[in-house]
Structure formats: C-alpha cells, structure tokens
Amino acid sequence: MKLAYWMYAGPAHIGTLRIASSFKNVHAIMHAPLGDDYFNVMRSMLERDRNFTPVTASIVDRHVLARGSQEKVINNIARKDKEEKPDLVILTPTCTSSILQEDLSNFVQRASLETESDVILADVNHYRVNELQASDRTLEQIVTFYIDKARKKKTLDLRKTIKPSVNIIGVLSLGFHHHHDLVDLKRLFNDLDIEINQIIPENASVSELSKLPKAWFNFVPYREAGLSTAEFLSKEFNMPFVNITPMGLLNIKSAVQRIQAILLQLNCHRNYDDYIDLQTKYVSQAAWFSRSIDCQNLTGKTAIVFGDSTHAAAMTKILVKEMGIHVLWSGTYCINDQKWFRSEVQELCEKIVITDDHNIIGDMIAKTEPNAIFGTQMERHIGKRLNIPCGVISSPVHIQNFPLSYKPFLGYEGTNQIADLIYNSFTLGMEDHLLDLFGGHDTTEFLTDTLSSGSCVQWSSEALKELTKIPGFVRGKVKRNTEKFASANNYNIISLEVMYEAKEKVSN
Amino acid sequence: MQTSIHNNTTFECETGNYHTFCPISCVSWLYQKIEDSFFLVIGTKTCGYFLQNAMGVMIFAEPRYAMAELEEGDISAQLNDYEELKRLCLQIKKDRQPGVIFWIGTCTTEIIKMDLEGIAPKLEADINIPIIVARANGLDYAFTQGEDTVLAAMAHRCPTGNSKQLTAETDSTKPNQLIIFGSLPDPVVKQLSYELKKQNINVKGWLPSARYSELPTIEAGDYVIGVNPFLSRTATTLMRRKKTKLISAPFPIGPDGTHAWINKICSIFNIIPEGLNERENKIWESLEEYIQLIRGKSVFFMGDNLLEISLARFLIKCGMIVYEIGIPYMDKRYQKAELELLVKTCNDMNIKMPKIVEKPDNYNQLDRIKDLQPDLVITGMAHANPLEARGINTKWSVEFTFAQIHGFTNSKDILELITRPLRRNDGLKHISNNIYITHDAKN
Numbered sequence: 022m023k024l025a026y027w028m029y030a031g032p033a034h035i036g037t038l039r040i041a042s043s044f045k046n047v048h049a050i051m052h053a054p055l056g057d058d059y060f061n062v063m064r065s066m067l068e069r070d071r072n073f074t075p076v077t078a079s080i081v082d083r084h085v086l087a088r089g090s091q092e093k094v095i096n097n098i099a100r101k102d103k104e105e106k107p108d109l110v111i112l113t114p115t116c117t118s119s120i121l122q123e124d125l126s127n128f129v130q131r132a133s134l135e136t137e138s139d140v141i142l143a144d145v146n147h148y149r150v151n152e153l154q155a156s157d158r159t160l161e162q163i164v165t166f167y168i169d170k171a172r173k174k175k176t177l178d179l180r181k182t183i184k185p186s187v188n189i190i191g192v193l194s195l196g197f198h199h200h201h202d203l204v205d206l207k208r209l210f211n212d213l214d215i216e217i218n219q220i221i222p223e224n225a226s227v228s229e230l231s232k233l234p235k236a237w238f239n240f241v242p243y244r245e246a247g248l249s250t251a252e253f254l255s256k257e258f259n260m261p262f263v264n265i266t267p268m269g270l271l272n273i274k275s276a277v278q279r280i281q282a283i284l285l286q287l288n289c290h291r292n293y294d295d296y297i298d299l300q301t302k303y304v305s306q307a308a309w310f311s312r313s314i315d316c317q318n319l320t321g322k323t324a325i326v327f328g329d330s331t332h333a334a335a336m337t338k339i340l341v342k343e344m345g346i347h348v349l350w351s352g353t354y355c356i357n358d359q360k361w362f363r364s365e366v367q368e369l370c371e372k373i374v375i376t377d378d379h380n381i382i383g384d385m386i387a388k389t390e391p392n393a394i395f396g397t398q399m400e401r402h403i404g405k406r407l408n409i410p411c412g413v414i415s416s417p418v419h420i421q422n423f424p425l426s427y428k429p430f431l432g433y434e435g436t437n438q439i440a441d442l443i444y445n446s447f448t449l450g451m452e453d454h455l456l457d458l459f460g461g462h463d464t465t466e467f468l469t470d471t472l473s474s475g476s477c478v479q480w481s482s483e484a485l486k487e488l489t490k491i492p493g494f495v496r497g498k499v500k501r502n503t504e505k506f507a508s509a510n511n512y513n514i515i516s517l518e519v520m521y522e523a524k525e526k527v528s529n
Numbered sequence: 530m531q532t533s534i535h536n537n538t539t540f541e542c543e544t545g546n547y548h549t550f551c552p553i554s555c556v557s558w559l560y561q562k563i564e565d566s567f568f569l570v571i572g573t574k575t576c577g578y579f580l581q582n583a584m585g586v587m588i589f590a591e592p593r594y595a596m597a598e599l600e601e602g603d604i605s606a607q608l609n610d611y612e613e614l615k616r617l618c619l620q621i622k623k624d625r626q627p628g629v630i631f632w633i634g635t636c637t638t639e640i641i642k643m644d645l646e647g648i649a650p651k652l653e654a655d656i657n658i659p660i661i662v663a664r665a666n667g668l669d670y671a672f673t674q675g676e677d678t679v680l681a682a683m684a685h686r687c688p689t690g691n692s693k694q695l696t697a698e699t700d701s702t703k704p705n706q707l708i709i710f711g712s713l714p715d716p717v718v719k720q721l722s723y724e725l726k727k728q729n730i731n732v733k734g735w736l737p738s739a740r741y742s743e744l745p746t747i748e749a750g751d752y753v754i755g756v757n758p759f760l761s762r763t764a765t766t767l768m769r770r771k772k773t774k775l776i777s778a779p780f781p782i783g784p785d786g787t788h789a790w791i792n793k794i795c796s797i798f799n800i801i802p803e804g805l806n807e808r809e810n811k812i813w814e815s816l817e818e819y820i821q822l823i824r825g826k827s828v829f830f831m832g833d834n835l836l837e838i839s840l841a842r843f844l845i846k847c848g849m850i851v852y853e854i855g856i857p858y859m860d861k862r863y864q865k866a867e868l869e870l871l872v873k874t875c876n877d878m879n880i881k882m883p884k885i886v887e888k889p890d891n892y893n894q895l896d897r898i899k900d901l902q903p904d905l906v907i908t909g910m911a912h913a914n915p916l917e918a919r920g921i922n923t924k925w926s927v928e929f930t931f932a933q934i935h936g937f938t939n940s941k942d943i944l945e946l947i948t949r950p951l952r953r954n955d956g957l958k959h960i961s962n963n964i965y966i967t968h969d970a971k972n
Contacts, residue, residue: 022571022613023598024620027581032574054636054667056551059579061911071918071966074911077892080545082668086640097546104892116573117636120604147573148601419585 027379027399029329029354029417034115035060036155037143038076040163040246041111043194043222048075048107048138050097052090052118052125055080067423068194077101081117094128095135102136108227109139109163116147139227141166153245153329154357156193160222161249164230168257171231179234179258185289186216187280188236188254190262191247192223197332197416198430199223199243205432206242209267212300213280213293221250234258238283242266242431244331244358261286267431268335269439270301270308270343300433307436310444311344322447323347325389327374327382327396328415330355332430334365336395336414336439341369344443349389350374352382379403390498393446398422408493412446456492478507481516488520502527538872538882540859545888548911549833549857550583550927551576552665552675553633556594557584558931559679562712565628565740567621568594571614571645572635593625599637606641611648618656627658629741631679634664659741661686671857673759673834673930676712680736680763684710684771687736687747705729705798708745708773710736710763711756713935720936721756721781728795728802736763747771752797754790756781756935759835761863777863779870782836783843784812784940789870812937816847819944822951824848826904829897832856832889833909833926838864840907840929842871843943845878852901855889905950918965922950 034051038060041049051057061074079090079097098110112129126142133140144162145155171177189206192199203223210217218236219229239254239262241247251262261283265276277293284291301308310316324346326337330353337351351366352374353359359375366373374385383403386394394404394411398419404411413422414430429435480488491499506523507515515523553576556568570576577596584592597617602608618630634645649660663682665675707730709721722732734745747753749772755764758780767773778793779786788809795802813820828844830837832855841851861868875882886894891912898906898921906916906923913923928946933939954963 022603022608022617023600024595024617025577025598026592026595028574028577031578034575035578054551055545055547055671056549056579056667057575058548058911059551059582061548062909063582065911065914069914071915073895073915077546081636082545086668116575117640120637120640147575148604151574 025378029377029379029397029399031152031417032116033145033147033150033152033155034113034143036150036152036157036246037111037113037145037159039152039193039195040156040159040222041113041143042074042076043192043224044109044163045224045226046075046105046107047109047111047227048077048101048105049111049113049143050094050101051076051078051113051115052094052123053078053081053113053115054117055082057115057117063195067418067420069423075105075107076113081121086121090123090128094125095132098128098132098140099135102138107138109141110136111159111163112140112142114143114145114147119147139166139170153355156246157249160191160246161253163227164221164233164250165253167227167230168233177231177234181237182216182218182235184216185214185284185287185291186218186236188218188233188239189220190239190241190250191243191245192220193246194223195416196243196246197329197418197422198428201424201427201429202242202431202435204427205429205434206240206267208434209273209277209432210240212296213277213291215280234260236260237287237289238262238280240280242331243329244361245329245355266331266335268332268435269339270305270436271338272335273297273433273436274301305433305436307343307440310440316344316444319344319346319444319447321347322392323349323389324393324395325349325386325391326351326370326414327353327394327400329353330358330362330365332415334362337366337369339436339439340395340443344440346443349391350385352376390501392494393443395443395446408497410446410494412442414442478504478512479514481514483517484515484520487517499524538868539884540861540887541884542887543890543893545890547832547855547857547889547891547894548909550672550909551579551667552670552672552678553580553635554583554672555665555675555679556580556631556633557592559631559676559712559737560593562714563629563737563739563741565742566593566631567625567627567629568631568633569597569617569621570594570633570635571597571599571638571643572633573599573637576635576637593627595621604637604641610643611652614648615652615655618652618658618660622656622658629659629661631682632660632662633675633679634662634666636666636668639664639666639668659686671833671835673757673836674762674858676757677760677762680710680712680760681766683737683744684747684763684766686741687744687771689771690746690748704731705800706731706733706751707776707794708733708736708747708751708753708767709756710753710767711760712737713756714933715739717933717935717939720938724787724791724936725794727804728791728800730794730798730800736767747773750774752776754778754794755863756790757836758839758864758867759858761860764863777866779842779867780839781935782839783846783943784809784816784937785846785874786839786843786867786870787935787937787940789866793866808937812940816940816944819941819948820847822948823905823944825850826951827852827901828905828907828947829894829901829903830854830856831891831894831906831908831912831926832886834930836926836929836934837907838867838871838885840943841883842867842874843940844947845871845874845880847944848878850880851883852903853894853897854883854885855894856885856887859885859887905947917963920963920965922954924950 038049041047058078064070064074079094129140129142143159192203239251241251241264254260263279267273267276274297281293326333333353340346340348348370350372351370353362354377379399386403394400395414397415401411428438503523506527512519553570560568645662649662653660661682663679665678751773753767753773754776764775768775779789781787781790827850829852837854837856841854907926916923934943
C-alpha cells in the first residue's frame with residue numbers, strides 16, 4: 022500500500038478511453054462499477070465537448086460479483102452496436118475487472134459474432150501500466166488490429182503517395198494543448214511541402230487505418246503516446262519515424278533536419294536550411310526576443326522543470342540553451358521513460374529528479390528556491406504556497422489549461438507562446454529593478470508562507486521590519502539564508518546587524 | 530422495465546446505466562464537517578484519480594484525506610493487510626494526529642474481501658486511535674449514499690450514556706429532546722436548531738458533530754430525525770441498533786418541506802407550532818421574483834444524488850411541471866412522508882404526478898428528453914455540456930449537494946441555482962440561436 026492523495030498519471034483505463042474517444046465513431050464500454058465513468062465528466066468539462074462522450078459502462082454490481090457478468094457485457098456491447106452503430110467497440114477493463122478475472126476476451130469474441138462493429142478488448146493491465154502507457158498501448162493495438170484485418174482482406178494499400186507524406190501519430194483528447202499543437206504541425210508540414218497522410222487518433226476513422234503505410238514516414242510529436250505504433254509500423258513496413266518533439270527552436274531544427282535526412286534516404290532531395298533560418302530569425306520571435314536587451318534580466322535567474330518527459334525535456338532545453346536561464350533541476354514523473362529523459366537533460370542541469378511523489382517535488386522546490394517553476398498544476402500550487410511564480414507546461418492540468426485562444430507549444434508559433442510564458446513567469450525586468458531600488462511595494466508581514474519553516478531563531482522587530490522591505494519574491498530566500506547563517510553562528514536573535522552580516526557573508 | 534404502483538404513485542426501474550459520482554466522494558464534505566477526522570480511502574488509482582479530479586482545488590488545501598493505494602502485492606495477498614494498514618495509519622497519526630480515522634472501503638476491498646471490519650478493532654487497540662469502517666463503494670451505492678454508510682458506522686460509536694433501562698422518568702426530565710442525523714454545514718445546523726428552539730424543541734445532538742469527540746449520546750427511546758433523503762441505512766441503524774424512535778417526516782428542503790419537517794417534530798412532542806404558517810408565507814413572498822421565472826416551466830431530473838424527490842416536490846410547489854424524477858435508489862419507507870407530501874403537492878397544484886424512475890438508464894432518458902424538450906434538465910456534468918449544445922438548459926445536480934439548501938433561510942439558494950441557467954441563457958439570446966452541436970454530431 023502507498024499513502025497518496027495526488028497522482029501525476031491516471032489509471033490505465035483513462036489512457037484507453039482517451040484513445041477510444043479521440044477516434045471518430047469508436048465506442049468504449051468500461052467493465053466497471055457505478056461511478057467509474059468519471060472520464061465522461063472530464064471530457065465534457067475540460068474539453069467542453071459538445072457531444073456525448075462515447076463511453077458507457079457495463080456496470081459491475083453485487084449481482085456481477087456473485088454470478089459473474091454472464092450475458093451483461095455481451096448485451097451491452099450488442100446494444101451499443103445497435104444504438105450508435107460504431108465502427109469499433111473497445112471493451113475497457115478497469116481495476117475492478119482486473120481482479121475479477123472474468124474472461125473478457127471470451128465476451129469480446131462472442132459479442133463480435135452478433136455485432137456489425139468490430140469489437141476488441143483493450144490489452145492493458147491496471148496494476149502494471151498507467152494512463153500514458155495504456156494510451157500508447159491501445160493506439161498500437163487498434164492500428165495493429167486494422168492493419169491485420171486489411172491484410173486478411175487483402176485491402177492493404179502499400180503504395181507510397183506520389184509526393185512525400187507523413188502520418189502524425191499521438192494527438193489525443195485531453196492532451197495538453199494537443200489541438201493547438203496540431204494546427205501548428207499542419208502548418209509546419211505544409212511549409213516543408215510534405216503532405217499529411219493521416220492524423221491519428223484525433224478525429225480519425227478506423228476504416229482509414231489501413232492506409233497508414235502509404236505515408237513516407239511517421240511523426241510522433243509526444244513520447245507518451247504513439248511511439249509503440251511508430252515502432253510497429255517501422256517493423257512491419259520499414260517506415261522510418263521522427264520522434265523529436267518540435268518544441269523550441271533547437272528541437273524544431275533537429276526534427277526538420279531528421280525529416281530531411283529521411284527524405285534523402287527515400288531519394289527525395291530537399292534542403293530546408295534556408296527555411297529553418299528564416300523561420301528562426303523572422304517568423305518566430307523567440308530567438309530575437311532572447312537576444313533583446315530586456316531579456317538580459319533573465320541572465321542568472323533560476324528555474325526548475327517538472328512534467329511529463331516530452332514537455333519537461335523540451336522545456337529544460339529551451340530554458341538553458343535558448344533563454345540562458347539556469348535550471349537547478351529537471352524531472353519527470355514518467356518513470357518508465359527515465360533513461361531517455363536522463364540522456365536528454367543530463368548536460369543541461371545539475372540534478373535530475375525521477376519521481377511520481379509530489380511531496381518530494383514540493384520539498385525540493387522549497388529547498389532549492391528557484392525564481393520560477395515550470396511544471397504541472399501541482400507545481401503551480403506548490404509555487405503559490407511558496408510565493409514562486411509557475412508556468413504550467415505539462416499535464417496533469419485544469420480547465421484553465423484548455424484555453425480557447427490559439428496556444429500551441431509546438432512549432433514556430435509555439436516558440437513565441439513559450440517565450441511569453443517564460444518571460445511572464447519571471448518578474449518583469451524594469452519592475453524587478455525598481456522593486457530592488459525602492460524596497461518593494463509589498464509590505465505585508467506574511468513571512469511564514471513557506472514550506473520549510475520551523476527554525477528556532479528569533480527575529481528582532483527592527484530586523485523583521487527590514488525584512489518586509491525586501492521584495493516579496495526574494496524575501497523567503499533572504500529570510501532563510503539569514504536564519505541559516507544565524508544558527509550556524511549561534512546567534513539566537515537576528516538583529517539588524519546580524520542581518521547585514523549575513524548578507525555580506527552568505528553568497529547567493 | 531419494471532413498474533409498480535404504490536399509493537397511485539408510479540415507480541419504474543430501468544437498467545441502472547446512469548452517471549453518478551462514486552460514493553467515496555463523501556469524504557470531501559465529511560472531512561470538512563468532522564474537524565478532527567482523517568479519511569483513508571483504501572482503493573486503487575481509479576479511486577484516487579476520481580477524488581483528485583472531482584474535488585478540484587480542494588486537493589491542494591492539504592485535505593485530511595488520502596488514498597491507501599493498493600498495489601499488486603496487496604491484491605495477491607503477498608503483503609499483509611494488517612501490517613500495511615498499520616504502517617499507513619501510524620504515519621497518519623504522526624503527521625496529523627487525528628481524533629478518528631475513517632477507513633473507506635471501496636470496490637476493490639470488497640472484491641478481494643479485505644476484512645476491514647475485522648482488522649479495525651485490533652489496529653485501533655494497537656495504535657490508540659478510533660478507526661471507523663464504512664463501505665462506500667460503487668458496487669452497492671451511489672454518490673450521497675456514501676455519507677449514509679459513514680454515518681451508519683458512526684452511529685455505533687455514539688455513547689449510550691449510562692445505558693440505564695429507559696424509564697418514563699428519564700423522558701420527563703429531558704423534555705422534547707431530539708437527535709438529528711445528516712451532515713450539514715455549520716451555519717445550516719445553527720439555523721435549523723434555531724427554528725426548532727423557537728418551537729421549544731431541544732436538539733440533544735447531531736450526527737455527525739463538528740468533532741468526533743462530541744458525538745451525541747444516543748439512548749434507547751430517543752427520538753431521531755433525518756435531514757436528508759439519502760440516509761436510510763443510518764436511520765435503520767439508529768432504530769435497530771440504538772433502539773431509537775425515527776420520526777418520519779418530509780425533509781427540510783424548501784419552505785414547504787421545512788414547515789412539514791418542523792410540524793411533524795412538533796406533533797411528536799405534542800406541541801402546537803407557533804408562527805410557522807406566517808414564517809413559511811414570508812419566505813414564499815421573498816421567493817416570488819424567482820418563482821416568476823419558473824412558474825409553468827418544465828423540469829426533468831435525470832437522477833444521481835437522491836435529493837430528487839424533495840427538490841421535485843419543492844419545484845412543483847413553485848409551479849413547475851416535473852416530467853420525470855430519476856433517482857438512483859428509492860427507499861419508500863424512509864422517504865414515506867416525503868412521497869406523501871409530493872403526492873399532496875401535486876394534488877394541491879393540480880398537476881400530474883411525475884413518474885419516479887429508479888436506477889435510470891441515461892441513454893433512454895436522453896431519448897425522452899429529446900422528445901419532451903423540457904425547459905430545464907437537472908443532470909450530472911457528463912451530460913450538461915452536450916445537452917446545452919443541443920439547446921437544452923441544464924443545471925448540474927452536484928451543486929445541490931454542496932450548496933446550502935436546507936431550512937427556510939436557504940430556500941432562496943435553491944431557486945438561485947435552479948433559475949441560474951434560465952437567467953443566463955435568457956441574456957445570451959442575441960448572439961445566435963442556442964444550438965451549438967458540430968455538424969458531424971450523431972444526435
């Protein structure tokens with residue numbers, strides 16, 4: 022047993038449902054107790070979906086416990102087949118059905134005899150994989166199913182498109198800014214004069230999946246979902262794939278160069294160098310922005326990064342290499358992907374944190390006191406308590422991270438968005454300067470709004486008053502440094518003198 | 530579909546394919562109500578994910594609840610349940626020092642037959658903190674019924690005083706005493722107690738109280754009454770185990786309900802209520818501006834929190850037409866007085882008695898909604914946005930469980946909630962018509 026009240030990645034069935042509900046005309050039936058259909062609320066609330074989420078439950082209740090589901094699952098599948106006429110029904114196991122150990126695959130076989138729609142059982146184990154792994158697995162499973170089906174019916178179309186083309190794999194519902202990213206990815210491939218063969222699973226039709234091999238190569242924007250599918254297609258049809266996330270100028274450049282190399286292998290000579298240069302300098306404002314004098318104030322500022330492996334790795338790279346910000350540590354909760362994550366960021370920061378325990382992250386933030394945090398909603402709340410600004414860069418997120426306006430994280434427009442996010446997260450340059458000069462505008466006496474209090478050193482009233490004059494965003498740090506200094510030197514009371522002495526002797 | 534006739538009321542029962550919150554959600558309001566409590570939900574990531582998302586910002590306020598997340602070793606019994614729970618509860622004791630720990634059993638603990646009731650007394654003696662076990666799982670219960678399982682378990686812990694045989698004397702020494710059950714926010718507790726005090730009725734205690742240590746003494750023969758329609762197990766426990774006398778009354782929701790509730794209590798104690806009619810009339814007068822917005826309009830309850838009968842009864846009294854009352858579970862004995870008031874209200878208002886659909890089927894209901902085109906659908910969040918996109922006004926049912934809706938004072942709040950979608954959507958008429966579905970939508 023584990024004591025927990027917050028988790029970064031959800032349970033496995035959420036991943037399966039995200040894939041199922043992303044496709045067009047695919048219906049998921051959960052084998053679950055009453056109340057487990059909370060996914061529908063998230064779709065309806067977070068994404069403000071106008072349609073009913075195509076997910077229903079085949080309810081596991083007392084009777085099912087006593088006698089087994091028997092015909093119930095099969096009837097529910099058959100019923101949905103008639104009511105909604107989906108192309109595919111995915112029977113989705115949950116934690117409950119995992120331990121009931123009913124033969125769900127038998128139900129699927131029997132049901133598919135009666136139904137017009139295809140029926141498959143999502144092959145995910147609740148106790149072994151999380152939401153992200155399950156989404157990756159389910160997408161691969163669906164693609165494999167339809168490739169096999171086409172192969173049997175001999176309708177598999179392996180002829181490549183005439184012009185270079187790509188499949189974009191892994192754009193999902195409830196994904197962090199996925200819909201905005203997709204717009205910018207389309208623009209990118211349009212600019213590169215590459216046709217988009219298919220985008221899966223977002224709004225895709227399963228009947229079209231047999232045409233996936235027509236593309237020249239595959240593109241996987243996010244590591245969390247799509248890699249398995251790309252690997253499967255690579256193995257089966259020798260389709261190359263690019264899995265460099267085009268987030269940040271350097272990553273976009275690498276991704277485009279990789280695409281160029283792949284096209285070259287396929288005897289298509291393209292040179293994107295001028296395109297990259299033009300976009301970097303004039304379409305994206307991020308490079309120029311970093312160079313502009315206002316951003317000098319960001320020099321030496323510190324940040325920490327935490328999120329899924331895709332976004333945390335890319336963000337770390339942007340902060341360090343594109344904005345010149347000092348990243349104290351960078352981490353991910355994608356424990357299964359830590360090898361890749363470590364290799365990506367080890368040159369960029371002093372420390373790498375791999376954990377899915379938010380307490381560890383909270384304590385680390387309190388201890389390292391960055392100027393800004395780039396993390397998930399959890400880190401935003403930690404930041405609120407510690408009075409450290411936070412830019413949200415990764416799931417898990419709230420409704421506010423499903424913005425109405427166009428806010429991609431990928432592609433050249435994404436670089437602009439990210440630059441804004443970073444810049445706005447730090448205190449603005451001139452404001453920063455003036456606060457220093459005039460002792461700040463925040464003179465409230467909240468001095469214990471930090472996680473790590475509990476020092477036994479007393480402050481004299483004079484010193485305390487002086488402390489209030491220090492600008493809010495560094496006050497906690499000054500306070501703790503002074504306290505550390507005082508206890509190290511056996512001062513019981515921090516007077517003005519001790520405070521000044523600490524300032525002189527403690528280096529930041 | 531099964532149909533039964535009960536006092537010319539039509540009850541139907543559908544498939545039970547409906548959306549509701551998992552009953553473990555009760556921890557979110559109970560931990561706030563019982564200040565020295567700690568709720569440990571013994572379940573899986575699925576339960577945790579639900580709580581984390583359903584409770585929104587509350588999760589960041591260092592709530593006094595946590596998951597005991599079961600891992601594969603727990604399921605296959607490679608780990609010892611007792612030792613695991615002991616380790617976690619000692620951690621909780623160290624970090625939070627609660628006055629009581631609630632273990633919330635879930636679907637998983639049911640299926641693997643984890644003997645929580647058996648382990649709890651042993652561990653309680655070991656670590657010296659009361660441990661109360663409530664099985665609030667989705668196999669058996671819906672949403673607010675979670676609170677019912679917790680309160681029923683708490684009822685066992687209420688002190689019995691000196692456990693003397695009840696005599697006529699003890700009755701006369703403490704006249705007009707009453708124990709009320711149901712978790713309500715503090716202001717509402719004060720308001721209702723005050724209303725009763727005005728009638729010279731003393732509230733001996735509330736189950737639950739603000740602290741575990743202040744649980745009321747319950748003696749055999751005490752009168753008890755519920756404030757919420759979903760508390761049938763608690764009522765049963767109080768009657769059978771604690772030998773109390775249950776006052777069956779409509780629930781104090783809406784001025785009519787509150788009047789009936791107080792009236793019934795008074796009649797038990799042979800008190801002629803004073804000023805109750807005037808009080809109710811005053812409240813109705815103050816509601817008139819809201820009632821104007823809904824009079825003659827129709828409403829459809831999809832059903833997910835068991836407040837439906839009481840709310841429907843109040844809305845009918847306000848002049849609305851109710852097409853359907855969906856409800857997860859209908860205890861006709863516990864809700865008897867409420868059902869009778871509903872029938873009476875329909876007669877008074879001269880409208881047809883709505884059908885009551887137990888264990889509804891959401892898919893079928895959506896069909897009926899499409900046909901009936903009600904002015905308002907009271908529904909869960911899974912259906913609200915899709916219905917709005919189809920031009921149907923909706924109100925999220927969950928809000929009724931979190932808002933203050935009991936007593937005379939809060940009647941306005943119910944109507945504030947009910948009329949909000951109507952007032953809002955009225956103001957948006959100028960933008961375009963109110964259909965927003967996408968072109969490829971199936972229905």
